[in-house]
Amino acid sequence: MQQAEIHDFLVRFFTSSDCTLMPVQSTFQVKVKLNKSMDKMLMNRPFYWHYIEQIGAEPETATLTFRLSDKIDDGEFIHFGSPRLHQIFNAAEKMGQFIxxxxxxxxxxxxxxxxxxxxxxxxxxxxxxxxxxxxxxxxxxxxxxxxxxxxxxxxxxxxxxxxxxxxxxxxxxxxxxxxxxxxxxxxxxxxxxxxxxxxxxxxxxxxxxxxxxxxxxxxxxxxxxxxxxxxxxxxxxxxxxxxxxxxxxxxxxxxxxxxxxxxxxxx
Incomplete structure (x- = not known):
């Protein structure tokens, strides 16, 4: 799987999941503000969500920045073998998304x-x-x-x-x-x-x-x-x-x- 294909997949996945894509400085980056359900699925912080929901506070969902080139420093490097990408694949499968x-x-x-x-x-x-x-x-x-x-x-x-x-x-x-x-x-x-x-x-x-x-x-x-x-x-x-x-x-x-x-x- 080429890095350009991964970029396209990430953009489509987060867009169809109602997350917010944010401006980036390079075409080799993807920056996304997660919504509540995607934060719960990807960020593995159940205690935070339990606390927020118990007190009824407004949650602050995570923002993730991915880089698809090792020549860029800002962001988490993502490629086909990376655990994060397979986590996202699993999330897409669990959601059974049909857009x-x-x-x-x-x-x-x-x-x-x-x-x-x-x-x-x-x-x-x-x-x-x-x-x-x-x-x-x-x-x-x-x-x-x-x-x-x-x-x-x-x-x-x-x-x-x-x-x-x-x-x-x-x-x-x-x-x-x-x-x-x-x-x-x-x-x-x-x-x-x-x-x-x-x-x-x-x-x-x-x-x-x-x-x-x-x-x-x-x-x-x-x-x-x-x-x-x-x-x-x-x-x-x-x-x-x-x-x-x-x-x-x-x-x-x-x-x-x-x-x-x-x-x-x-x-």
Missing amino acids: RLYQILPPQSAPALEPWLGLNLKISYQCDLKKDEIRSVGLQLINGTLIEGFQTMLKKLQLNQKMPDYCYTLSPLIKIQSGIQRIERFIESELEAEPTEWADQANERWAKDQQLLDAFYENQEQKPERYIQEKKALEEQYQPTINVKLINAGIFYLQSSTFLPGLIKGH
Whole structure:
């Protein structure tokens, strides 16, 4: 997962969670004033909240500053392996967030807004090593147009939780469940087409360790329980697997002509 993708995810996550994004000095920073629920979820200070709620005082929620470059000093450095980012991923999962946003259009624009289904997915490539990626896919629910990098594209648009005046939404022809299945099939086809060197190399390392294990017990005709346990441990360690996990999703009412063509991956 690239730092730019993390930046986009943080902006979208905190915006959709009704937290307040604050001005920063660099595009490699994100500064956010947490709301009450997000402070409780991320800051781990139950005694503070118990005290504030007991006395009925006005709470002071935390302000977090993240930096996405090690060349910047101000802020908590955040990257894909950082505990804070995984804490935020877990928060997004717990919230089960399914947002609904509308594009703000310039004056004199056509008033129709088309429904798009957007999914943010975490793809984990696991063996004795691990690599995670974030994929963001959007599907138009009228004609089935599908694009990757949906989250990055959304960042370039002005969005609001309320539908703009003098606009109306078009009814979807594709049901949400069907749309999710289309995106799942797209991701599966993308993964099937990817190089498999990482899995082949893991299998080679697995075979070498298995040979060492077999050599250690080769003089024992009846293999002990410990051999079976160690063999199973090798399988759990090296077996190449790909896991796809939903981070969050949303319905976005957009005017496709403002960002298409050029991003289309399929129908």
